[in-house]
Amino acid sequence: MKKAGKNGKRKLEKAHLRLRVNGEEVEVAFAPHKTLLEVLREDLRLTGTKHGCELGECGCCAVLVDGRPVLSCLALGVAMEGHEVTTVEGMAVGTELHPLQQTFAELGAAQCGYCTPGILLTAKALLEHIPRPSRDEIKEALAGNLCRCTGYIKILEAVELAAARMAGEKAEPAKETIYGWE
Amino acid sequence: MAGNNGGKRSLRVVGKPFVKVDAKAKCIGELKYADDLFLPRMLHTKLLRSTVPHARIVHIDVSKAKAYPGVHAVLTGADLPPITYGALPVSEDEHPLAVGKVRMVGDPVAAVAAVDEDVATEALDLVAVEYEPLPVITSIQDAYATAEPRIHEYGEFGNIHRRQAYEFGSIEAGFAEADYVREDITFYEGSTHLALEQHASLAQFSHDGKLTLWTSTQDMHYLHRHLAKVLEMPASHIRVIATPNGGGFGGKCDPFNHEIVVCKLAMVTGRPVKICLTREEVFYCHRGRHPVLMSTKTGYKKDGSITAMHHRTILDGGAYGGHGVASTFYTGILQPTTYKLPNYRFEAVRVFTNKAPCGPKRGHGTPQPRWAQEIQMDKIADQLGLDPAEMRKQHAIAPNSITANWIRIGTLSLRQCIDKVVAGSGWKDKFRKLAYGKGIGIACSAYMTGTQTPIYYNKLPHSGVQLKLDRSGGVCVFCGSAEIGQGSDSILAYIVAEVLGIGPFDIRVVTGDTDLTPVDLGSYSSRVTLMTGNAAIEAAERARHMLREAVAAKLEVPSERLSFADRRVFDSENPEKGVSFVDAVCLAEEKYGTLGTTGSYKPPAAPGKYKGATIGPSPAFSCTAAIAEVEVNPETGIIVVPRIWIAHDIGQAINPVLAVGQIEGCVYMGLGEALMEEMAYRGNRNLVHKFPSFLEYKSPTTLEMCDVITYLVEEPDANGPFGAKEVGQGPQLPVPPAIANAVYDAVGIRVDEVPITPDKVLKAIRAKAKGQEGRYGPSAFPTCPMPPTMVVPTPWQGGDGKALEREPALTKK
Numbered sequence: 001m002k003k004a005g006k007n008g009k010r011k012l013e014k015a016h017l018r019l020r021v022n023g024e025e026v027e028v029a030f031a032p033h034k035t036l037l038e039v040l041r042e043d044l045r046l047t048g049t050k051h052g053c054e055l056g057e058c059g060c061c062a063v064l065v066d067g068r069p070v071l072s073c074l075a076l077g078v079a080m081e082g083h084e085v086t087t088v089e090g091m092a093v094g095t096e097l098h099p100l101q102q103t104f105a106e107l108g109a110a111q112c113g114y115c116t117p118g119i120l121l122t123a124k125a126l127l128e129h130i131p132r133p134s135r136d137e138i139k140e141a142l143a144g145n146l147c148r149c150t151g152y153i154k155i156l157e158a159v160e161l162a163a164a165r166m167a168g169e170k171a172e173p174a175k176e177t178i179y180g181w182e
Numbered sequence: 183m184a185g186n187n188g189g190k191r192s193l194r195v196v197g198k199p200f201v202k203v204d205a206k207a208k209c210i211g212e213l214k215y216a217d218d219l220f221l222p223r224m225l226h227t228k229l230l231r232s233t234v235p236h237a238r239i240v241h242i243d244v245s246k247a248k249a250y251p252g253v254h255a256v257l258t259g260a261d262l263p264p265i266t267y268g269a270l271p272v273s274e275d276e277h278p279l280a281v282g283k284v285r286m287v288g289d290p291v292a293a294v295a296a297v298d299e300d301v302a303t304e305a306l307d308l309v310a311v312e313y314e315p316l317p318v319i320t321s322i323q324d325a326y327a328t329a330e331p332r333i334h335e336y337g338e339f340g341n342i343h344r345r346q347a348y349e350f351g352s353i354e355a356g357f358a359e360a361d362y363v364r365e366d367i368t369f370y371e372g373s374t375h376l377a378l379e380q381h382a383s384l385a386q387f388s389h390d391g392k393l394t395l396w397t398s399t400q401d402m403h404y405l406h407r408h409l410a411k412v413l414e415m416p417a418s419h420i421r422v423i424a425t426p427n428g429g430g431f432g433g434k435c436d437p438f439n440h441e442i443v444v445c446k447l448a449m450v451t452g453r454p455v456k457i458c459l460t461r462e463e464v465f466y467c468h469r470g471r472h473p474v475l476m477s478t479k480t481g482y483k484k485d486g487s488i489t490a491m492h493h494r495t496i497l498d499g500g501a502y503g504g505h506g507v508a509s510t511f512y513t514g515i516l517q518p519t520t521y522k523l524p525n526y527r528f529e530a531v532r533v534f535t536n537k538a539p540c541g542p543k544r545g546h547g548t549p550q551p552r553w554a555q556e557i558q559m560d561k562i563a564d565q566l567g568l569d570p571a572e573m574r575k576q577h578a579i580a581p582n583s584i585t586a587n588w589i590r591i592g593t594l595s596l597r598q599c600i601d602k603v604v605a606g607s608g609w610k611d612k613f614r615k616l617a618y619g620k621g622i623g624i625a626c627s628a629y630m631t632g633t634q635t636p637i638y639y640n641k642l643p644h645s646g647v648q649l650k651l652d653r654s655g656g657v658c659v660f661c662g663s664a665e666i667g668q669g670s671d672s673i674l675a676y677i678v679a680e681v682l683g684i685g686p687f688d689i690r691v692v693t694g695d696t697d698l699t700p701v702d703l704g705s706y707s708s709r710v711t712l713m714t715g716n717a718a719i720e721a722a723e724r725a726r727h728m729l730r731e732a733v734a735a736k737l738e739v740p741s742e743r744l745s746f747a748d749r750r751v752f753d754s755e756n757p758e759k760g761v762s763f764v765d766a767v768c769l770a771e772e773k774y775g776t777l778g779t780t781g782s783y784k785p786p787a788a789p790g791k792y793k794g795a796t797i798g799p800s801p802a803f804s805c806t807a808a809i810a811e812v813e814v815n816p817e818t819g820i821i822v823v824p825r826i827w828i829a830h831d832i833g834q835a836i837n838p839v840l841a842v843g844q845i846e847g848c849v850y851m852g853l854g855e856a857l858m859e860e861m862a863y864r865g866n867r868n869l870v871h872k873f874p875s876f877l878e879y880k881s882p883t884t885l886e887m888c889d890v891i892t893y894l895v896e897e898p899d900a901n902g903p904f905g906a907k908e909v910g911q912g913p914q915l916p917v918p919p920a921i922a923n924a925v926y927d928a929v930g931i932r933v934d935e936v937p938i939t940p941d942k943v944l945k946a947i948r949a950k951a952k953g954q955e956g957r958y959g960p961s962a963f964p965t966c967p968m969p970p971t972m973v974v975p976t977p978w979q980g981g982d983g984k985a986l987e988r989e990p991a992l993t994k995k
Contacts, residue, residue, distance in 0.1 A: 047218035048211020050428070052378040053461040057876035060378055088211035097209065105205035108843040112667025113208030114215065114378040114428030139884040146876060148376055148429050149667050151850030152884045154843050178199045179838045180845075180892040181606060 015078045021046070022090025032078050036070070037061045039077035040087060048088040048117050052146070059145030062118035063087050069122045088117035091124065099162040100124055107173060109158040111149030119145045123159045132163050194747060195680040196904045199839040202672040203691055204426070204665065216382035216398045216425040221454035224384070225254055227444055228302035229457070230292040230309050231466065232284035235536035235869035236333065237313035239283060239291065246308035247294055252301035254451045256309070257293045262446055267408045269436045269541070271638050273343070273503025275334050278412060278442035284313070285333050286501035286536050287870050288466025290439050295447040295455050318536050320865045322475060322496050325533035326964050333501060333534040338969075343499055344510050344532040346794065347971040350518070350586040351979060353481075356490020356525030360481030362565070366558045367477050369935035369960045370550035370918075372498065373859040374470035375543055376881055379428020381467060382458040383441045385448035393449065394421045397441050400434045400664050401704030404637060406696050408437040413445055417696075424694030427705075430666035431851070432542035435706050436469050436504050465874035469541030470861060472509050472532075473498040474550040477963040478558055486559075486566055486573040490525040493517055493551065494963065497532040502539035506532050508637075508797060509540065512547025515798040517555060518585040519628040520596070520805070521577045524978065526586045529968055536869050538861070542706060544851055545911045548629065549918065556625035556919030557934060560926065570923070571609055571624050574807075575600045579628070586976045588790030588983050589798050593899040593907075595831040596626060599807035602829035602893040607809040614927060619814055621928025625919035626807045629912030630800030631902065632709025634785045643782035645713035646700030647721040649678065651777040655764030657682065658690040659721075662702035663714045665693060668910050669840045670710045676836055677715050677903055681722035682729075683746030684763055700780065708908030711836060712801055713783045715903030720781030728777065732769035733761055786901065792974045792985040801901040804908045806830045808849075808916040810888075812924040816947055819940030821857060823921060829893035833907035838894060844909045845892045852917025853888060854881045858937050934959025 014029040021044065030043045037054065040046045040063070049072060052058035056074040063072045064086035091098040100120050103109070110116040119142060126133055126141040133141070138159050139152075147155060157177050164171035207213040244256040259281035268274040280291045292309045296302035316331050318324075319341055329340035337343040357363055383397035393415065399405050402424040410417035427434055440457050447455040459467065479492040495513040499506045514528035545552075563570035578596040585591065603624070604610070612622045636644060648660040659678050665671045671693055675686040692698055702714055726746060733751045734741035737759060745754040752760025761769070771777050788799030808828040814821050826849050835841040858880035862872040873879050898905020918936050926932055931946035934957060942958040950956030975981030 041218075042220075045220070046211075047214065050215070050378070051217075052380065053876045055461065055875060055877070057461075058378060088209075092210050097206065101206070101209040104209050105201050106199075106839075108202065108205070108669070108839050110202075110205055110208040111669075111843060111847065112377070112379070112427060112429045113204070113213055114667075116208050117211050120209065142884045144883075146378065146881065146883065148378055148431065148851070148881070149847050150843060151846040151848075151853075151890065152887045153846045153890055154839075156884070176892075177839070178842070180842050180894040182893075 017078065017081050019080050019085060021085045022087060030077055034077045035073050036063070036075040036077050036080055037072035040072060046087050046089050050114050050117055059122070060115050060118045062122050062145065064121050064125055067125060067128060069125045086121065088120055091120060098124065099165045100159065103158040103162040107154045107158045107161070107177060109150060109154040115145060115147045119147065119155060127163055127166060132167060193680060193904070195676045195686055196836050197834065197838065200676060200686050200837060202669050202840065203675050203686065204671055213426055215379055215428050216384060216396055217458045219384050219396055221384065221386060224454040224456055225295040225297065225451060226299045226302050227293055227295050227447055227455055227457040228299065228306055229290040229440060229443065230306045232280065232287055232289040232291055234284060234313050234315060235287050235318045236316040237284050238316060239280060240312040240314050242292060243310040244292060247305040250305045250308055252297040253294055253305045254453065255295045255447055257443065257446060258291065263412065263414050265412050267412050267437055268503050269404070269505045269637065270503060270507050272507050275336065275503045276439065278439045278446070286538060287868065288463065288538060290443070293443045293447060295451055318869055320535060320863070320869055322498050322533055323964060325535055326966055333536065337534065341534045342531060342966060343503060343534050344507050345969050346510065347529045347968050348587070348794065349527040349971050349973045351525035351976040353490040353492050353525045353527045357481040360489040361483045363479065363481045364562070365477060365479035366554065366561065366934065367960045367963050368554045368557065370474045370553050371936055372471045372473040372540060372861040373543065373855050374465060374468055374861055375431035375433030376879065377429030377431060377433050380459045380461060380464050381434065381438060381440065382456070383444050384454060384456040385444040386454040387448040387452065392419050392421065393445055394423065395441060395445055396423045396425050398427050398434055399424050400427060400430045400666055400706060402664055402694055402696060403662060403701050403703055405437045405441060409442060409445060412442050421695070421697040424664040427664065427666035430705060431544045432546060432706065433469055435542050435704070438467060461876060462874040465871050466538045468500065468538035468861070469504055471543040472540040472547065472550070474513055475960060475963065476550065476554040478554045480558060482562055484566060485576065486562055486568050487577050488521060488523055491517065491523055492527045495530045495551065497530070498535055498540070499532045500535055500537045500539035504539045504541040506540065509542065509547040511794065511797040513551050515587065516548050516630065517551050518587055519589055519591060519803055520579060520626055521574070522579055523586055524976065531966060537863055538871070545914050546707065549855065549915050552627050552915040553919050553936065556916060557922050560623065560923040569613065571600055571604050574624065574626050584789060584977045587798065587974065588788065588795055590789055591803050592901060593833060593897050594628060594803055594805050595895045595897050596628065596805040596807065598895050599805060599829035599831055600626065602895065603807045603809040603827040606891055606893065607827040609809060616927065619816060619928055621814065621924040621926065622809060622811050623920045623923025623927055624807065624809045625916035625923060626805065627912060627915035628803045628805040629908060629915060630708060631712045631802040631804060631908040632785060632800055633707045634788050634799040635796040636703055643784050645702045645717040645783045647714060647717040647781045648700050649721040649725050649779045651725055651767050653768045653771050655767050656690065657684065657688065658692060659718065660692045660699045661714050662696065662699040663693050663710050664705045666705045668705065668710070668844065669837065670705060670714065673711050673715060673836050674718050677718045678722045681719060681726055684749050708911045711906055712902050712908070715836070715906060716783040717781040719903055721779045724779035724781065725777065728770045728774055729766045732773040733766050736761065736769050789983050791983040792972060795983065802833065802899040802907045804831055804912045806913045806916050808920045810917070810920040810924045812921060812928055814925055814928040814943060816929055819943035821925060821938060821943065823853060823888040825889045825891065826917065827891045828913055829895055830909060830913050831895040831897060831907065832909045833899040833902045834896050834905035835894055836904065836906050841894060841909045842892050845913045846890050848911065848913035849890045849917055850882060850887055852914040856918035856921040856936055856938060858939065860937050931956040932959070
């Protein structure tokens with residue numbers, strides 16, 4: 001197309017970085033004003049990371065940077081050099097789901113699934129910090145992640161179930177969680 | 183009924199908590215939503231939106247934007263055919279890009295397609311628009327008072343979009359029979375869906391002249407028709423693919439301007455074109471809950487039985503029609519489906535205002551009238567000294583009955599639902615017995631499972647399913663339904679697996695693609711499980727018949743003795759004798775040739791014959807009872823809801839864990855509407871939204887969400903697949919009034935409008951302390967000239983479902 005060549009007004013030099021994402025080193029070149037969210041989704045095509053506002057308000061885009069939850073829409077891609085970034089694509093090991101992914105699937109904690117990646121990663125960071133959190137601690141940790149489908153209940157239950165399993169228990173969901181109360 | 187095949191016989195898949203077919207894809211980030219799609223050479227679109235609420239467009243100059251490097255196309259309303267569209271045929275009042283005038287802040291005026299979003303955004307700044315401001319209509323009161331200018335040139339008159347008036351039986355006679363009559367004026371504020379996924383669409387125009395649109399839509403089929411109309415293309419040349427919706431709640435039901443615009447831009451540029459709306463734009467797309475002002479005058483006896491109701495509603499529709507005419511009906515037409523109501527008059531008005539258009543949000547038009555009646559019921563019980571739970575139970579509508587407005591009710595276990603929550607919550611030990619500041623309240627509801635009529639008139643099936651089976655043993659289900667997170671894809675797999683005796687993960691489900699899948703009307707009105715489920719049963723039973731005949735011939739066993747289970751087809755009298763499911767499919771393919779079956783579903787006819795009788799009837803009604811416990815701080819007015827008990831008659835849960843999840847989601851959304859969510863505008867500042875962002879539009883987080891104790895009441899309904907009824911919307915209805923009633927129990931004040939915010943609570947508490955009425959809410963109900971009332975005799979008056987006299991002038995001034 002003839003107009004393609006006309007995009008010459010903004011001659012931004014692309015930043016050329018080596019990043020560690022999900023345990024792998026990747027080389028990527030991108031406009032330096034791009035957020036980590038944009039770099040992940042647009043340049044690395046890791047579209048598992050979602051966005052609901054791009055203003056740091058909903059928690060959909062949460063990823064882990066050096067194991068801590070970060071809203072990727074508020075972080076610059078260029079600031080990630082030398083840091084370890086984990087996205088939802090990096091949670092499973094091979095074909096084995098992370099216990100949180102397994103319990104979220106089992107309990108229907110992912111309804112539309114759009115807030116799920118951000119919540120899974122935030123919960124993962126919580127469980128690494130507090131292996132057996134109380135219900136209140138889970139609520140506190142996930143208070144910045146909005147979900148419009150579930151009313152959060154199945155999410156809280158899934159985090160508790162995963163925590164129990166990660167502690168080596170053969171935990172199953174409560175009967176009421178699955179079938180409601182008698 | 184095919185749908186009830188086997189009833190409660192031993193089910194292997196239905197009723198079991200299987201993981202959803204797409205759950206793991208969602209949990210590993212593999213599922214592709216619309217904005218996750220990228221095509222080579224793809225352009226990005228941004229829309230220039232109106233900065234003024236009501237104005238004539240004097241001039242638009244796009245020349246600078248067109249010349250901007252990286253811009254490939256700029257469109258205005260003049261570049262599209264002058265064809266309007268809109269969700270309902272009676273109010274097709276939208277243009278993809280404004281033509282002549284703008285009607286709200288956020289109306290799209292121009293569109294830019296450019297190499298990336300940044301360039302497109304920069305180019306928008308170069309579009310010059312000259313507006314000539316028009317007087318702004320901000321509210322119901324404004325709309326009533328302002329005949330000119332009209333926001334639209336159609337409608338009843340002035341800025342009145344729609345009026346309707348019905349009387350079923352005689353309220354005059356009903357009021358005469360009553361021991362008491364009371365009128366309550368209540369208000370239900372508008373709120374928005376706030377789905378986490380921002381609307382996104384990607385269009386591609388191929389050199390064979392075919393157009394493909396991937397888009398986050400709940401109603402792909404209707405969108406398909408609108409695209410054909412507005413783009414002036416044969417529908418058969420357009421393919422709409424409904425990508426998995428990152429939440430819908432009714433917010434992705436309308437055909438949207440941005441969907442049409444990216445199609446046009448793809449056709450103009452010859453390149454794929456994508457748009458993803460910003461969160462602020464999503465707020466202006468809206469189509470959410472209508473703000474509704476209501477007057478509910480009810481006659482009742484000393485036992486709390488209702489003798490008559492005169493229910494009036496006024497809807498603030500915003501700038502466009504959308505689904506608004508249907509919403510208008512729903513603010514009253516389901517009122518007689520919960521408690522016995524022998525005489526009922528319903529009058530409704532919808533007005534246009536210069537705000538974001540309202541439409542269908544979870545419960546579509548019914549949470550508002552439910553709010554009005556349920557808080558009034560609480561006042562009635564209080565006045566009569568009756569237990570409000572017992573009173574509701576006593577007057578709950580009977581199963582297998584016909585309402586005053588000719589809606590047929592099948593199964594309805596409302597009494598059982600009330601018993602469940604009363605027992606579970608310890609109601610009898612708590613009601614009017616808790617310390618000041620703590621309270622408990624109850625409310626109930628009923629809701630439809632799909633509508634009897636499609637949005638545009640036709641006699642075609644509402645849902646179609648195709649099944650493909652082949653020698654691999656593979657079964658593929660094709661259906662035009664749209665997965666919005668409710669689990670509709672999984673329901674298809676569960677039902678087909680149940681009928682064919684295989685596992686749900688043996689099945690491939692293909693949905694939401696107008697080229698590949700048969701028509702289903704979409705994910706709205708809680709219709710999907712019932713309608714796609716019944717169509718799937720029919721398709722699967724036809725396949726089972728072929729497999730059974732083929733296996734019977736091979737095994738020399740009478741075909742009626744063959745059973746399907748555990749991936750085998752076998753002699754039920756001698757289970758050892760049988761073949762694998764794969765072999766059964768091979769035998770059938772050998773006998774019949776290539777295997778494929780279809781199933782369709784169309785709801786049964788409703789008994790009402792009057793004009794408008796097609797809105798309201800449903801194949802099956804669910805019902806719900808909810809009890810809320812609250813803590814009200816009388817110093818701050820802050821309400822905390824620790825717990826809600828909720829019982830829902832679902833008929834049969836196809837998957838209990840998903841059903842419980844839907845109920846919890848309904849409680850959550852009801853809690854948000856009850857306490858904090860509101861679409862608020864700055865009336866004195868250009869009618870812009872007060873807070874079009876996640877941060878300022880308050881919705882419950884994990885910290886505000888209450889505990890939920892859910893009870894599934896299962897009494898299979900003959901019209902539901904395996905007896906199933908809806909669960910996605912109905913359970914929201916009783917939540918806000920249960921909370922309001924609990925607030926009264928806690929601190930003795932009535933807040934008769936949602937959201938029940940701390941300032942309103944405090945005002946009512948202070949008024950009460952001064953000896954005034956402890957109430958916050960509207961006190962006036964404006965009137966406008968109404969059309970002649972359509973009078974319809976009730977079944978118990980010996981009516982035949984027709985109106986007494988036809989009123990030809992209903993929609994005209």
